[in-house]
Amino acid sequence: MIASAVLSFTDYDLIGAPEFVGLDNYAALAADPRVARAIENTLLYTVIHVPLACVLALGLALLLNQVTGRAAGVFRTVFYLPSMTPTVAVGVLFLFLLNGQAGLLNEVLGVFGIEGPQWTSDPDWMLPGIVIMSLWNLGASTIVLFAALRNVPRELTEAAMIDGAGSWQRFRHITLPMISAALFFVVIVDTIAALQMFDQVYTMYFGTSQAQQTTGDAALFYVVYLFQQGFQYLHMGYASALAWLLFAVIAVITFIQIKVGDRLVHYE
Template sequence: MRRIRPETRWAYVFLLPWLIGLLVFQLGPMVASLVLSFTDFDLIGDPEFVGLGNYARMAQDPKVLRAVGNTVYYTALHVPLSIALALALALMLNRITGRAAGVFRTIFYLPSMTPYVAVGVLFLFLLNGQAGMVNQFLGLFGIEGPQWTTDPDWILPGIVLMSLWNLGSTTIILFAALRNVPRELTEAAMIDGAGRWQRFRSITLPMISSAVFFVVIINTISALQMFDQVYAMFFGNQVAQQSHGDAALFYVAYLFQQAFQFLHMGYASALAWVLFLVILVITLIQVKVGNRLVYYEAEEHAG
């Protein structure tokens, strides 16, 4: 320890609270849940070791299959739609100059500051089949809006629509990437006669591909863990829960039910670890594929 520089020692001192929090509030509970996933534990009696019984039970649980299907459906729609819309907003922001630029950036980011539970309650009213503003807006064009919150065929599309409210973080990340695109490349392409779409496809998109790759991973992880808004909208009371059946049952919502409604802590821990492994595998695949498609400027200069 005497050989460690004073600056390094102080760095360890300032990192110590974070390290303690990591061990106590993250790594510790993760290890505990891994142990509990091999037990039958209801918070009342002592844990009873069941081996792989909880994992075998998942394979036979029809609600798990339904929850997985709903989550995959939502992720497959939410991720590409959210990134496409966020990129469109970022391109709009990139064209705004002067004082208005800061104002519009703030406006686009503000929805990200809204608590997820509040967003769920808000869209429960907006998507109301009889008096919701979404259906009233569609009615202006002679379109009869569906029953977003009660029709099983429209519940998931309604949840995807709700999720597009929160695009602020993705928009700001993509906007920052667009600001770093070298202007001289775009100007050179314009001199060569390249159109707007050609410039976007051949210059802008490759230059921001690392940011796009990042938001794809982050949005995928977030979508697979969808919970707050859905639980606030459809699981807040027993009547609402019975009205939609399992149409709004997401994987994390089912995990929450097993843990805190039915007190099946062992089974819920097994569900959590399967989700963790699935997210890990998907992320590794995305990284493997993304490294072949993403342009890194530092690597170009090194080559």
């Protein structure tokens, strides 16, 4: 980190010696339209992905909490298996699943009379397609929330049932507050991961020069652009400045989340 901080004030191409340029790299960030587009795409993806991922992971955890006996371990394993899949393989897989002509998703939509969009080539549908792909891997969040659900005191739920509380009331007033710390952790971790999205997007849209020419900047995420600057164009000083801007953005967002979480999270 110290080395990257120093390099962010230099012009460095990995071959020659770094040349000190002061704040030029940071000034270039402010004037670079592709940086603005990459930030816009990444933030929009984060705003869509994180709530969906948390809700779906909580739903899966609630389902797992209803399973008892030997089947419980089997279902926990099945739900976690996608987390073990290499991210590059997931990117290749979803290139086929989201194919506009013969993809499985559009085939399913066609059964209901819906004409599916061109997920991987239409700029307006690339980001929704990436969000769909990202929801494949909810295993870690599901297991964290499942563990939190298992620790909710049963006597509280039973007392609420005796008092006549319905399922929704028990979930809202007992379960949700008791698992709020774990849910808060999942929100922070998922937010940081979303802001650093790289592997699948690069595999799907930037793995070849031809793919990059056809997609333009519709799928340009911040870390993808950072990678391009550092390892394709050898602008390592500029890439280091990009990295520190991302670090600052993540730090600010996490700080805000912690301040908000202090008011909403219940700690025993």
